[in-house]
Amino acid sequence: MEQMAEHTVRSYAEELRRLREMIARMGGLAERQVADAVASLVRRDTDLATEVVGRDAAIDALEREVENFCIRILALRQPVGQDLRLVIACLKISHGLERIGDYARNAAKRSIVLAQQPAIGSLNGFNRMAVLVQENLKGAIDALVNDDAARADEVWAADEPVDQVYNGIFREMLTFMMEDPRNITSATHLLFIAKNLERIGDHATNIAETVHYAVSGENLPDDRPKGDGSAYAVIRPPV
Amino acid sequence: MEQMAEHTVRSYAEELRRLREMIARMGGLAERQVADAVASLVRRDTDLATEVVGRDAAIDALEREVENFCIRILALRQPVGQDLRLVIACLKISHGLERIGDYARNAAKRSIVLAQQPAIGSLNGFNRMAVLVQENLKGAIDALVNDDAARADEVWAADEPVDQVYNGIFREMLTFMMEDPRNITSATHLLFIAKNLERIGDHATNIAETVHYAVSGENLPDDRPKGDGSAYAVIRPPV
Numbered sequence: 001m002e003q004m005a006e007h008t009v010r011s012y013a014e015e016l017r018r019l020r021e022m023i024a025r026m027g028g029l030a031e032r033q034v035a036d037a038v039a040s041l042v043r044r045d046t047d048l049a050t051e052v053v054g055r056d057a058a059i060d061a062l063e064r065e066v067e068n069f070c071i072r073i074l075a076l077r078q079p080v081g082q083d084l085r086l087v088i089a090c091l092k093i094s095h096g097l098e099r100i101g102d103y104a105r106n107a108a109k110r111s112i113v114l115a116q117q118p119a120i121g122s123l124n125g126f127n128r129m130a131v132l133v134q135e136n137l138k139g140a141i142d143a144l145v146n147d148d149a150a151r152a153d154e155v156w157a158a159d160e161p162v163d164q165v166y167n168g169i170f171r172e173m174l175t176f177m178m179e180d181p182r183n184i185t186s187a188t189h190l191l192f193i194a195k196n197l198e199r200i201g202d203h204a205t206n207i208a209e210t211v212h213y214a215v216s217g218e219n220l221p222d223d224r225p226k227g228d229g230s231a232y233a234v235i236r237p238p239v
Numbered sequence: 240m241e242q243m244a245e246h247t248v249r250s251y252a253e254e255l256r257r258l259r260e261m262i263a264r265m266g267g268l269a270e271r272q273v274a275d276a277v278a279s280l281v282r283r284d285t286d287l288a289t290e291v292v293g294r295d296a297a298i299d300a301l302e303r304e305v306e307n308f309c310i311r312i313l314a315l316r317q318p319v320g321q322d323l324r325l326v327i328a329c330l331k332i333s334h335g336l337e338r339i340g341d342y343a344r345n346a347a348k349r350s351i352v353l354a355q356q357p358a359i360g361s362l363n364g365f366n367r368m369a370v371l372v373q374e375n376l377k378g379a380i381d382a383l384v385n386d387d388a389a390r391a392d393e394v395w396a397a398d399e400p401v402d403q404v405y406n407g408i409f410r411e412m413l414t415f416m417m418e419d420p421r422n423i424t425s426a427t428h429l430l431f432i433a434k435n436l437e438r439i440g441d442h443a444t445n446i447a448e449t450v451h452y453a454v455s456g457e458n459l460p461d462d463r464p465k466g467d468g469s470a471y472a473v474i475r476p477p478v
Contacts, residue, residue, distance in 0.1 A: 064458070071327060078317040088310060091327065092334065109470040117473070174423055181417040185474050188413060188430065192470075195431070219303070231348040231431075234356070235424050 012077050019069060019090050020145050023097075026062045027141035030097045031134050033059070033104035034200060038130035041111040041193065042123045049115070052108035059101035066094035082217065089214035093144065096203045096210075100137070103196040103203075110189040117186045120176050125169045126190075129197040132162045136204035140211055149215040155208035156220055162201035163228035169194040174235040198228060251316050258308060258329050259384050262336075265301045266380035269336045270373050272298070272343035273439060277369035280350040280432065281362045288354070291347035298340035305333035321456065328453035332383065335442045335449075339376070342435040342442075349428040356425045359415050364408045365429075368436040371401045375443035379450055388454040394447035395459055401440035402467035408433040413474040437467060 033052055040049035070091050073079065079087055136155045143152035173187040173194070209220050272291055279288035309330050312318065318326055375394045382391035412426040412433070448459050 067327070071323060074313060074327075075319045075323055080314045084310060084314055088306070088313075088330065091330065095331065095334065106470055113471055113473060174427060177416055177423045177427075178420040181420070184413055184416045184423075185472075188416075188427075189470075191427065192434070195434075231345055231428075232352055233424075234352060 012079075015069075015073055015077065016083060016086060019066070019073065019087070022062065022066050022069065023090050023093055024141055024145050026059060026066065026094060026097045027137060029055075029059050029062070030100045030104070031137050033101055033108075034130055034134055034137070034197075037104040037107040037111065038126050038197070040108055041114060041126060044111075044115040044119070046112050046115045049108040049111040053105050053112075056101050056105040059098055063094045063098040066090060082214075085214045085217065089144070089210045092210050093141075093207050096207050100200050100203050103200050107193045107196045110193050114186055114189055118182070120183050120186050120190075121172060123190075125165050125172070126193065126197070129162060129165045129169075129194065129201070132158075132165070133197055133201040133204055136162070136201060136208070140204050140207040143208065144211045144214070147215050149212050152208045152211040152215065153220070156205055156212065159201050159205045162198060166194050166198040166228060167230050167233070170230045170233060171235055178235070254308075254312055254316065255322060255325060258305070258312065258326070261301065261305050261308065262329050262332055263380055263384050265298060265305065265333060265336045266376060268294075268298050268301070269339045269343070270376050272340055272347075273369055273373055273376070273436075276343040276346040276350065277365050277436070279347055280353060280365060283350075283354040283358075285351050285354045288347040288350040292344050292351075295340050295344040298337055302333045302337040305329060321453075324453045324456065328383070328449045331449050332380075332446050335446050339439050339442050342439050346432045346435045349432050353425055353428055357421070359422050359425050359429075360411060362429075364404050364411070365432065365436070368401055368404045368408075368433065368440070371397075371404070372436055372440040372443055375401070375440060375447070379443050379446040382447065383450045383453070386454050388451050391447045391450040391454065392459070395444055395451065398440050398444045401437060405433050405437040405467060406469050406472070409469045409472060410474055417474070 033055060036048055036052045039045065040052060070087050073087055077083075136158055139151055139155040139158075142148070143155065170191065173191045176183040176187045212218070212220050272294060275287055275291045278284065279291060309326050312326055316322075375397055378390055378394040378397075381387070382394065409430065412430045415422040415426045451457070451459050
């Protein structure tokens with residue numbers, strides 16, 4: 001908020017533009033956290049993982065900044081209609097981005113443990129999930145910045161491949177555990193990292209839904225394409 | 240929103256009272272979902288689990304209702320100061336309660352699978368976690384309804400026991416997996432249920448934080464007592 005005192009805010013339109021910029025900055029940071037968390041896992045890079053853990057505070061601070069700015073706009077400008085929807089959307093989105101940051105931090109913490117354990121399996125699925133959720137996150141934020149409901153819809157419909165990769169990893173990890181009990185600690189942490197990435201994907205989808213509503217004033221249907229059936233999965237040990 | 244047309248809203252104060260009531264109702268539903276999800280797990284009660292899965296839509300609908308009502312209040316009443324903070328808090332809290340509902344639904348889905356698998360271990364830790372997170376959830380919502388910042392602070396500081404029970408379950412489940420590979424599917428689902436309960440506890444704490452801010456206008460400190468070190472845990476198989 002100190003920055004506001006420095007260069008006087010000229011107009012309401014400029015405040016709304018600035019709000020979008022704050023979300024874009026926060027989205028960029030969240031994307032980078034996801035990318036670096038998975039890179040630290042794949043490259044067994046404990047220094048990078050530690051950086052990710054430390055950088056999470058910047059996202060938390062941005063969330064508070066967005067919230068204070070939104071409350072200020074609501075109190076002083078008393079927006080209605082599409083402007084009001086935009087402010088509410090930014091509040092929700094900043095909260096979603098903060099959650100994404102938490103999941104990335106948790107993945108980074110687990111990468112630190114995993115770097116000290118023997119490697120198991122290929123981590124291609126993790127790279128794939130990271131690329132997919134980053135694309136969706138970027139798409140959702142771009143949709144907000146450009147008032148683009150159609151772009152938001154694309155992201156909203158694109159979460160299924162993320163769930164499919166997650167399901168593959170779930171089965172793979174349970175198989176590793178069954179093959180050798182020494183894999184259990186690592187496979188469990190990998191399973192939680194995959195779950196974190198799957199939830200990051202869900203949050204990106206929720207952000208797209210919020211953007212759609214902010215831009216168009218209409219809600220998307222309740223039944224989004226969903227591919228995660230892992231809550232019902234049963235894997236049997238080899239006989 | 241149809242109800243609004245029926246009995247005309249008399250005053251702004253009444254609207255804010257009604258908003259609190261909607262959150263209290265949503266909180267009650269979320270508490271019940273958590274209790275029933277864990278009861279269905281412990282009693283291996285697939286019918287109850289199926290009910291929990293089906294009831295989640297009611298929480299989702301309430302979230303949308305709260306959001307629409309908040310947007311209406313913001314547009315028509317243009318609140319400032321503590322009233323504005325209350326409206327923003329209710330938006331955030333309804334989102335948190337919706338997430339809690341999702342975690343309860345996910346736990347119920349896994350209970351359905353677990354009821355078809357051989358039982359492993361005692362599920363006392365799950366009961367304990369459910370009781371603790373329900374108490375915290377109830378405390379956080381009561382704090383909102385009664386404008387009670389001190390009650391919110393108590394909840395905010397009370398998440399550590401939840402994390403401790405979670406850590407115990409984490410270690411227990413990994414040990415079961417290592418003892419017998421036939422436990423791996425069940426232990427993995429139980430691990431995810433425990434994680435769901437831990438996250439529900441986190442959301443209750445976040446709600447308490449939001450209530451504290453709404454009531455007092457002050458933020459709680461960043462460093463909350465935290466007991467979950469499981470992201471760093473390494474469990475070794477018996478030699």
